[in-house]
Amino acid sequence: MPEPITSAPLHILISGGEGDLARVLGAEFSRQAHHVHAPGRKTMDVRDESQVEACFSRLERLDVLIANAGLTRDGAVTGLGAEDFAEAINTNLRGTFLCVRSALKIMIKQRSGHVILIGSRAARCGTRGQSAYAAAKAGLIGLAQSVAKEYGARNIRCNVVLPGFLETKMTAKLVAERREEVREEHALGRFNTVENAARFIAFLATLDHVSGQVFTLDSRLDRWT
Numbered sequence: 130m131p132e133p134i135t136s137a138p139l140h141i142l143i144s145g146g147e148g149d150l151a152r153v154l155g156a157e158f159s160r161q162a163h164h165v166h167a168p169g170r171k172t173m174d175v176r177d178e179s180q181v182e183a184c185f186s187r188l189e190r191l192d193v194l195i196a197n198a199g200l201t202r203d204g205a206v207t208g209l210g211a212e213d214f215a216e217a218i219n220t221n222l223r224g225t226f227l228c229v230r231s232a233l234k235i236m237i238k239q240r241s242g243h244v245i246l247i248g249s250r251a252a253r254c255g256t257r258g259q260s261a262y263a264a265a266k267a268g269l270i271g272l273a274q275s276v277a278k279e280y281g282a283r284n285i286r287c288n289v290v291l292p293g294f295l296e297t298k299m300t301a302k303l304v305a306e307r308r309e310e311v312r313e314e315h316a317l318g319r320f321n322t323v324e325n326a327a328r329f330i331a332f333l334a335t336l337d338h339v340s341g342q343v344f345t346l347d348s349r350l351d352r353w354t
Contacts, residue, residue, distance in 0.1 A: 139334065140190045143167040144175055144228050145198030150247065150295065153327040154195060161331065170198075175224030185231035190239065193334045194232040196225040196269075197247045203258045214261040221265035222272075229276060229287075236285050243334055244287040246273050250349065252291070270343055277341030286340035290330055293321035293347025317348040 141158050143151045146167030155167045166188070173184040175198045185191070199221045202213035229244055236242025251259055252266035269289055276287040294311050312320060326346055333344065 139163040139192040140188070141165050141193040141195065141334070142185075142188065142191055142228075142232070143195045143197050144173065144224075145169070146172075148197060148199075150292065150323050150326060151195075151197050153323045154197070154330060157327045157331045158334075175228055176219050178227055181224075181227040181231055185228075185235065188235060191232055191235045191242060192239075193243045193245065194228060195245045195247065195330065195334075196228050198224055198228075199247065199265075201259065201262045203262070205258055206260050209261060214264075217261035218265050218268075221262065222268040225269060226272060229272065233276070233280060233285065237280070237283055240284050242285045244273070244276060244285070245330060245334060246287070246289045248289045248291045248343070250291050250293065250345065250347070253343075253351065273343075274341050281340055286337075288333060288340060289343045290326070290333065291343065291345045291347075292323075292326040293345070293349070295321060295323050295326060315348045316350055319348075321347045 139158070141163055143154055143165065144167075145151050146155070147169035151167050155165045158165045168184055173180050175181060200217065202209070202217040204210075204213065225246060229246075232242065232244060236244075246269045248269045249262065249266040250256075251263035252270055255263045273287045273289045276285070280287070312318065329344070329346055333339070
């Protein structure tokens, strides 16, 4: 992976800071001498509008927001409770919106910034038993492209990264049989890693001329439409 194209330290906020990807991302950005703030749920619960606004109000500068906070509430549609569906939307989509809105208020004043949303392939293909998660992640793509169009003139970029199936606490509960089914969908026969995803996201954060795009980081192939 090429070295970052910027030499100035960036001020970065990663939501969902206690997650596996967030921890590795924070370490990667810190290794490159950037300034990282990665609040976990106890510090900034993205479902709580007042907590989100308070956390962002304490920032003097924000160059990159990585909206990483998320959860799954799995189950077939007919067996999924409305409360579980609402919680998935509230965290993955509404929570991301709240973070993006607060970040934009800072970035507009700076006339620069980069918003990176952590999505999922489920947004494009759907996955069995994950209707709530897929719906929320699909919404992130629409959100990102709207932000890219609305604020591009103010030098603000917005992109979505689909990291692929990563070996994290979130995926650890997937049964072995289903895990192998997913692995077989990959042309390379293997999953992406948290470390590789973090390296890509850290590089993307430095790109000045890329916005409104969706990046897939594994080897599953989709038919062109």
